[in-house]
Amino acid sequence: MGIEFRRDERFRESFSYRNSDAGVLRFPFPFGEDRYMYSVNIEPHTRGGPSPAFAHAFDVDEHYVAECRERALVLADDPGRCQVLPHMMPAQWDTLELLMESLSADYPEHFSLTKDGDAWRWINRPLGLDQSFVFGRPETLPCPPFEYITRQAQGDFTLQDQRDDNLFVDGGMVTTQADWSLDFDIGMSFHEWHGPVPLAHDIGVFDRALRFLLRLQYGQPVRRLNWTMTINPRLDTSPENYPDWGPDRTTVTPENVADKVHLRVELQTLFRLPRSNAILFGIRCYLLSVRDIERVEKWRKRLHRVLTTLPPELAEYKGLTRYRDTLIAHLAAGDDGAALSPGIQPDQTALAARS
Amino acid sequence: MILDRLIPARVAGIDSLGPTLKRFRFEPESGRFPTAAPGAHILVTLRGPERVWKNAYSLVTPPDQRDGYAIIVRRVRDSRGGSHFLHDHLRPGDRVEIGPPASLFPIASLARRHILIGGGIGLTPFLSYVPVLRARGAAFELHQYCTDEETGIFRELLAEAGAGVTVHGETSRRSFTEVLTDQPLGTHVYTCGPAGMMEAVEAAARDLGWPEAAIHKESFGGAEGGRPFRVTLARSGRTLDVPETQSLLEALETAGIEAPCLCRGGACGVCLTGVVDGEIEHRDHVLTEEERAGGRLMATCVSRARSDVLVLDL
Numbered sequence: 001m002g003i004e005f006r007r008d009e010r011f012r013e014s015f016s017y018r019n020s021d022a023g024v025l026r027f028p029f030p031f032g033e034d035r036y037m038y039s040v041n042i043e044p045h046t047r048g049g050p051s052p053a054f055a056h057a058f059d060v061d062e063h064y065v066a067e068c069r070e071r072a073l074v075l076a077d078d079p080g081r082c083q084v085l086p087h088m089m090p091a092q093w094d095t096l097e098l099l100m101e102s103l104s105a106d107y108p109e110h111f112s113l114t115k116d117g118d119a120w121r122w123i124n125r126p127l128g129l130d131q132s133f134v135f136g137r138p139e140t141l142p143c144p145p146f147e148y149i150t151r152q153a154q155g156d157f158t159l160q161d162q163r164d165d166n167l168f169v170d171g172g173m174v175t176t177q178a179d180w181s182l183d184f185d186i187g188m189s190f191h192e193w194h195g196p197v198p199l200a201h202d203i204g205v206f207d208r209a210l211r212f213l214l215r216l217q218y219g220q221p222v223r224r225l226n227w228t229m230t231i232n233p234r235l236d237t238s239p240e241n242y243p244d245w246g247p248d249r250t251t252v253t254p255e256n257v258a259d260k261v262h263l264r265v266e267l268q269t270l271f272r273l274p275r276s277n278a279i280l281f282g283i284r285c286y287l288l289s290v291r292d293i294e295r296v297e298k299w300r301k302r303l304h305r306v307l308t309t310l311p312p313e314l315a316e317y318k319g320l321t322r323y324r325d326t327l328i329a330h331l332a333a334g335d336d337g338a339a340l341s342p343g344i345q346p347d348q349t350a351l352a353a354r355s
Numbered sequence: 356m357i358l359d360r361l362i363p364a365r366v367a368g369i370d371s372l373g374p375t376l377k378r379f380r381f382e383p384e385s386g387r388f389p390t391a392a393p394g395a396h397i398l399v400t401l402r403g404p405e406r407v408w409k410n411a412y413s414l415v416t417p418p419d420q421r422d423g424y425a426i427i428v429r430r431v432r433d434s435r436g437g438s439h440f441l442h443d444h445l446r447p448g449d450r451v452e453i454g455p456p457a458s459l460f461p462i463a464s465l466a467r468r469h470i471l472i473g474g475g476i477g478l479t480p481f482l483s484y485v486p487v488l489r490a491r492g493a494a495f496e497l498h499q500y501c502t503d504e505e506t507g508i509f510r511e512l513l514a515e516a517g518a519g520v521t522v523h524g525e526t527s528r529r530s531f532t533e534v535l536t537d538q539p540l541g542t543h544v545y546t547c548g549p550a551g552m553m554e555a556v557e558a559a560a561r562d563l564g565w566p567e568a569a570i571h572k573e574s575f576g577g578a579e580g581g582r583p584f585r586v587t588l589a590r591s592g593r594t595l596d597v598p599e600t601q602s603l604l605e606a607l608e609t610a611g612i613e614a615p616c617l618c619r620g621g622a623c624g625v626c627l628t629g630v631v632d633g634e635i636e637h638r639d640h641v642l643t644e645e646e647r648a649g650g651r652l653m654a655t656c657v658s659r660a661r662s663d664v665l666v667l668d669l
Contacts, residue, residue: 046359057357087464090491097390098356118419135419136490161464164568215624215641217617219358219389219455271356274390275418275487277461 002109005065005126012070017233017287021351023062024292026052029344030225030265034305036314038200042212045223045269050345053267054223057102058153059284060110065126067154067176067235074175074236075151080183081238082147084159084171091159091171092146093136094273095280099149124152146171155267155284158182160190160213162277167213169193170278176235176285178228178264179319184239198313216279218272225344226266228318233262233287252323257330258291261323263303290327295351298340304331356389361400361452364388367423368447373508375430376476377442378415380423381453387421392458393487394480394545394573397424398617400452401437403444408437409608411619413479413547413573414456417486424453427512429476459622460545460573462487467541469495470534472556474548475502478509480573481547485516495519498534500552531559547573574622574640581636584660588612588669589631597659604655612669614655621657628653629668634661 009017019027028051030036045057053059074081084092100122104113112123121132129152133140141148150157150173159171167190174182185193190210191201200206216222230237231248252260269282294300307320307328315321341347363384370378391397391414401408412426430442445451460480462469469488471481478499488495496519499509503524513520523529535544535556544565546556553572560570583599586606597606604626607614617625621639630653637647639654646652653665 044359045357047357090464094390101356162461163463163465211643217455217457217623217625218392218395219356221357272458274392274395274456274458276464277392277458278464 003060003062003064003107006062007065009063009066010070011066011233011235012073015232015234017063017066019288019292020062024288024295024351025346025349026061027286027288027292028053028225028265028267029293029296029299029302029346030227030263031299031302031306032342032344034302034340035309036306037311038197038203038205038314041224042209042222042270043224045221045271050343053284053286056106057221057269057271058099058106058282059267060103060107060154064154068127068152070235071151071173071175078240081175082150082173083182083186084144084146085161085187088146088159088161088171088276088278089138091161091273091276091278091280092138092144094275094278095157095159096145096149097135098271098273098280099153103153127152147173155282157283158281160279160281162214162279165214166190167210167279174238177238177283178230178266178285179237179239179242181239196317198317199311213270213279216270216272218274221269221271223267223269226268228264229320230262230264230287231260231323233289235285235287249319249322252326254326254330257323257326258294259289261290261327262287263290263293290330291354294331294334295354296346296348298347300331301335301338302340304328304335307331358389358455361454362388364424364451364453366445366447366449366451369445372427372512373505375442376427376505376508377430378425378427379441379445380425381451382423384450388424388453389455390418390421391416391424391456391483393418393462393483394460395456395458395483396460396480396618397426397456398454398619399426399437400454401440401445403437403440406609408440409616409619410437413460413483415479415482417483424456427476427479427482454617457617457623459618460547460571462545463543463569463571465541466543466569467494468539468543469493470538470542470544471495471497472531472534472544472546472548473497473499474546474552475500475505477546477548477552477573478512479547481545482512484545485513489517496534497521498523498529500528500548531556532563535560535563535565541569543569543571545571545573574618574620581659584662585664586660587664587666589666590669602656603653603659603665607655607669614669616656619656621654624654626655628655631666631668633665635659635665636661 100113103111110125114121118135120135123130156174156176158169160167161170172182194206237245265286267284271280364381367382368380396411396413398411414424416425428438428441431438473481499522501509506522506524509522544560546553584597587594595610597603615625617623624641635653636659638657
């Protein structure tokens with residue numbers, strides 16, 4: 001049985017994006033405890049775990065077709081959202097191979113890959129693509145290999161080159177980002193591109209994370225969840241078009257808070273690539289409205305507790321300051337203070353109707 | 356690609372290359388092997404009648420060859436590893452288990468020119484480099500140093516490597532300094548071979564002012580024995596002895612303890628284990644100076660004890 005794609009939803013103007021009930025329950029809720037603080041929360045990206053979003057190397061869900069169309073819209077407007085430095089061509093092919101082999105193995109009803117030596121044929125049924133090409137020969141594809149395949153994947157991707165005991169962000173496809181710019185960061189080292197993050201530097205998070213990632217092994221990818229909040233289900237919250245979405249933060253009222261405010265979760269995955277020794281960093285974005293979160297009892301109560309105890313520096317960095325109090329006031333009524341199970345799983349298998 | 360278990364494979368063929376050198380070809384039991392990095396090595400699990408070996412060997416096959424992997428192994432006299440088992444007992448059709456190919460010896464992405472210096476069987480990682488460098492149109496030289504008896508063997512192995520390859524026997528060989536002199540800025544040197552040779556290459560490059568980041572040494576397989584010591588496992592309370600000819604990791608494995616490992620040469624950090632008490636003799640390439648001084652982590656594959664007893668967090 002294949003995935004039923006919600007082909008017509010949009011992440012701009014009408015904001016017609018919605019999650020099905022199953023889509024709500026498979027959301028990778030990021031809070032395993034009632035308080036949140038930065039940590040090196042990296043774990044092996046093995047299949048399975050507390051969210052169905054962890055079941056495959058690259059998660060595909062009901063928003064796949066709509067997200068690929070949104071990416072195409074962003075790129076048409078700003079081609080600089082996809083950039084790869086010249087020395088990263090082996091990493092481009094590594095990425096294409098990894099994505100094509102993973103998607104065709106994990107979702108055979110939607111994707112297929114056949115090979116005759118270097119002659120490859122790729123079929124993407126949801127997007128209606130049938131492409132024959134020669135692996136290793138960029139001129140046989142309609143665009144460079146990294147752009148070609150990441151146009152057909154959900155979430156952003158960056159390529160990290162490893163040299164001088166450091167990682168450098170030397171490429172990326174970044175159209176669904178939480179307020180950071182590839183065009184600004186490209187070529188930066190690990191500590192440079194994490195420069196703006198508050199508090200975490202002081203507790204050594206980035207030193208430890210870098211040393212860990214330098215040792216990341218092929219075949220043993222890792223993952224972590226990160227989160228922020230977004231007003232309206234807007235994927236493209238980039239610095240480049242801040243005027244389009246920044247003012248939305250001022251529009252939150254007690255009446256519209258449950259529909260306007262979305263928890264934005266990034267399932268971040270890191271894969272060592274073989275030919276290039278680069279690291280592919282996947283930033284898969286999930287959006288869930290507060291109204292849908294409230295349909296899961298545990299998540300509703302826990303989100304209230306996390307927001308109440310969130311350090312102000314983090315709230316400021318994540319851009320929540322203007323509407324945090326409104327949101328907490330809305331969630332307070334639904335939290336009786338009862339103890340919650342540890343972990344991120346929803347603890348229920350069906351949802352109440354939307355309120 | 357998520358590879359969370361060993362890959363079942365069988366011996367497809369064994370080629371004798373010389374009195375002490377054999378090439379072992381493996382094929383997967385099903386499907387295809389994962390794409391391996393140039394310079395990658397694999398951990399081969401060999402099940403002998405009395406013990407199990409887990410040995411790391413460089414692949415000599417290029418990344419795009421996925422229907423078969425190959426390694427070349429020298430039979431070491433007085434081998435305590437598995438080389439005699441491979442040479443004397445392994446037969447075509449035998450089953451082995453192969454770990455995911457790991458890369459601790461990658462080709463530098465920004466190098467403008469590559470100098471590869473192999474010593475003896477240390478040539479092996481470069482056999483997977485060469486087709487990749489050629490396909491990328493990269494500028495490179497390969498210098499293979501070996502005994503006079505083996506020049507023929509290595510010339511044959513490099514027959515298809517093309518121009519830029521020199522096999523140096525014992526007489527009238529070029530010094531490392533000569534090889535590294537007058538190379539253009541942006542050149543990187545890679546060396547794999549006996550520890551003394553790699554140190555000499557490194558020293559020659561440093562003396563000529565090469566930047567550290569342009570000098571690359573293959574570093575697995577350098578584990579050597581040392582003074583015997585005793586280990587206590589804090590969690591289980593078990594005690595084991597590590598004799599002078601065995602590494603701590605091997606002693607743990609012999610005792611049936613599932614100890615994590617990958618490169619077995621102190622380079623990858625996978626085997627780093629907490630130390631509760633005792634003084635460590637660090638021999639790895641992973642820990643920072645601070646971590647060494649802290650004395651609370653050690654690489655079980657290469658590091659040993661200065662004190663008579665070590666207490667591990669295992």
